Amino acid sequence: MNVLYLRRRITNVVGLSLSLLATLFTLFWLFWILWTTFTEGIAALNWRVVTEMTPPPGSEGGLLNAIYGSFVMIVIAVLIGSPTGILAGIYLAEFGKKGALAGVIRFINDILLSAPSIIIGLFVYELVVRPQGHFSAWAGSIALAIIMLPVVIRVTDETLRLVPDNLREAALAVGAPKWSVVLQVTLPAAVSGVLTGVLLGIARISGETAPLLFTALNNQFWSTNLNGPMANIPVSIFQFALSPYEQWHSLAWAGGFIVTFLILILSIVSRMILFRK
Amino acid sequence: MPVAEENQVSLERLAKRRFRLGDFLFQNLTAVIAVLVGLLLLATGASMLVGGQEAFQKFGLGFFVSTAWDPVAKNFGALVPIYGTIVSAVLALIIAVPVSFCIALFLTELAPVWMRRPLGIIIELLAGIPSIIYGMWGLFVFAPFMAAYVQPPINDTLGNIPLVGAFFSGPPLGVGMLTAGIILAIMIIPFISSIMRDVFLQAPPVLKESAYGLGATTWEVMFKVVLPYTRAAVVGGIFLGLGRALGETMAVTFVIGNAHDLTFSLLQPANSIAAVIANEFTEADSPTYLSALIALGFVLFIITFVVLAIAKLLLLRLGSLEGRK
Numbered sequence A: 001m002n003v004l005y006l007r008r009r010i011t012n013v014v015g016l017s018l019s020l021l022a023t024l025f026t027l028f029w030l031f032w033i034l035w036t037t038f039t040e041g042i043a044a045l046n047w048r049v050v051t052e053m054t055p056p057p058g059s060e061g062g063l064l065n066a067i068y069g070s071f072v073m074i075v076i077a078v079l080i081g082s083p084t085g086i087l088a089g090i091y092l093a094e095f096g097k098k099g100a101l102a103g104v105i106r107f108i109n110d111i112l113l114s115a116p117s118i119i120i121g122l123f124v125y126e127l128v129v130r131p132q133g134h135f136s137a138w139a140g141s142i143a144l145a146i147i148m149l150p151v152v153i154r155v156t157d158e159t160l161r162l163v164p165d166n167l168r169e170a171a172l173a174v175g176a177p178k179w180s181v182v183l184q185v186t187l188p189a190a191v192s193g194v195l196t197g198v199l200l201g202i203a204r205i206s207g208e209t210a211p212l213l214f215t216a217l218n219n220q221f222w223s224t225n226l227n228g229p230m231a232n233i234p235v236s237i238f239q240f241a242l243s244p245y246e247q248w249h250s251l252a253w254a255g256g257f258i259v260t261f262l263i264l265i266l267s268i269v270s271r272m273i274l275f276r277k
Numbered sequence B: 001m002p003v004a005e006e007n008q009v010s011l012e013r014l015a016k017r018r019f020r021l022g023d024f025l026f027q028n029l030t031a032v033i034a035v036l037v038g039l040l041l042l043a044t045g046a047s048m049l050v051g052g053q054e055a056f057q058k059f060g061l062g063f064f065v066s067t068a069w070d071p072v073a074k075n076f077g078a079l080v081p082i083y084g085t086i087v088s089a090v091l092a093l094i095i096a097v098p099v100s101f102c103i104a105l106f107l108t109e110l111a112p113v114w115m116r117r118p119l120g121i122i123i124e125l126l127a128g129i130p131s132i133i134y135g136m137w138g139l140f141v142f143a144p145f146m147a148a149y150v151q152p153p154i155n156d157t158l159g160n161i162p163l164v165g166a167f168f169s170g171p172p173l174g175v176g177m178l179t180a181g182i183i184l185a186i187m188i189i190p191f192i193s194s195i196m197r198d199v200f201l202q203a204p205p206v207l208k209e210s211a212y213g214l215g216a217t218t219w220e221v222m223f224k225v226v227l228p229y230t231r232a233a234v235v236g237g238i239f240l241g242l243g244r245a246l247g248e249t250m251a252v253t254f255v256i257g258n259a260h261d262l263t264f265s266l267l268q269p270a271n272s273i274a275a276v277i278a279n280e281f282t283e284a285d286s287p288t289y290l291s292a293l294i295a296l297g298f299v300l301f302i303i304t305f306v307v308l309a310i311a312k313l314l315l316l317r318l319g320s321l322e323g324r325k
Helices: A003-044 A047-051 A064-096 A100-114 A117-132 A137-162 A165-173 A178-189 A191-206 A233-241 A246-275 B003-051 B053-059 B079-110 B113-126 B131-160 B164-168 B177-201 B205-213 B218-247 B250-255 B273-283 B287-324
Strands: none
Touching: A003 A246, A003 B079, A003 B113, A003 B131, A003 B177, A003 B218, A047 A064, A064 A100, A064 A137, A064 A178, A064 A191, A064 A233, A064 B003, A100 A137, A100 B003, A100 B218, A100 B287, A117 A137, A117 B003, A117 B218, A117 B273, A117 B287, A137 A191, A137 B003, A165 A178, A178 A191, A178 B003, A191 A246, A233 A246, A233 B131, A233 B250, A246 B113, A246 B131, B003 B053, B003 B287, B053 B287, B079 B113, B079 B177, B079 B218, B079 B273, B079 B287, B113 B177, B131 B164, B131 B177, B131 B250, B177 B218, B177 B250, B177 B287, B205 B218, B218 B287, B250 B273, B273 B287
């Protein structure tokens, strides 16, 4: 066995061991984070979390108004973001195809997909909050819708392009107009993919904090007024975690647990839908 | 022509026209929405330019090189947050890139086949944990850990070396640039490694098989065949991770320490653009203060836009490489 061969073998073994170690190392950190979130979160969970309002400093309470606020804003964001995203995705896949305009929009969409969410928050602040003169749940919902939009567009575009052209040709050949081909043939064929996109979008916005900070802000009280500041879980976590009060810390962990659990469930369900076929 | 037949013909014509009208409306509706999405990015930049106008006008180019941050005297400069943003993101990359490469290597070449997909999915799922969780964990668990076990030994060893020591000195507070960099690294590793894995999987198997056939080791196949072939896309993936790290808000805000002093020590509290905005936005009590924060947002927008655009262009090159063969 010559020296060169031995050195190559050793490099190989060292390199491969390093990659195994790196994988274990990363999983260790990530599971540490998950473990902390779950143990601290479960310890902090009790009935008060879902039945009482966020408390004043230093006293016991729950997250009911924050849970409600997050729910309302996510629902509105989905109602705005998913139809818009699906329509834009339809344009890219069915009309724009490989054209220059579609190429540019795909490029911009991919940048929006990775753009810092804090920037979207500032944008909606300038667009909605400043002209209105006050923070509002509407502004929060719009910010979340904009963050969800690129996810839905990308997934819709990709799954529609996977639908075989035979289906389109067959529908056109029996005289169906293009819009009915899209809405009644290709979109139903791609429905599981589009649904995955919407679910991934919801998972993406459920934990977003920065954009809500400048739009919906927070509210210590129960509020159903969409035109005023509204409580939500992420901003409550932010506020409570940075406070000096033990009770608030434990509520922050409870909120963190709820959000993380929801996101993991959503991501798993969306993958199951995608892989079922 | 009999009346009935004439009616028939015009009905058909009408039906045809309605079909075309439907198509016209539908196609243009989707096109308008798609173009609006495209304009969104432009509007985002423009809105922050308008919001930050006052600060830009008042401080001029000095805004970018001034270390001042005095809400009372209404004197603001962006240098400290810009420095912190870049240094924390670069620290994160220094840790995350080699680790992500190793994970991608493990997932594409090394792991038993049955393990590859579940492990990949687990790592992708972990990439979805919201950043505020990383931040909270960093504040309550990791910062105390750093203060107790990591920073004192660094202080005692690296801190005493001349020149280099300046980067590693200061009291062990737990929070600071290094802590922020490590947490950012943990956040972007799942992200970069998933992209790298997808990119490595696109390398043609023929290339790898030929290298193996010539007697190359796994490590050599990765480093001398797969990596050169996918180089542009790998760098693109790294840039996407960099874009994430630069704009990351919550994870950094909790652990960077929020200090407006320019310090070169990585163990000292610092600040980043996103952290400054998130921390001080609701406290901004004067139009100049608010405008300075939004001007910072504009700077962040430009930095991340450039980084992400480069990333996308590099990633697209692998796609065109595929198309050419």
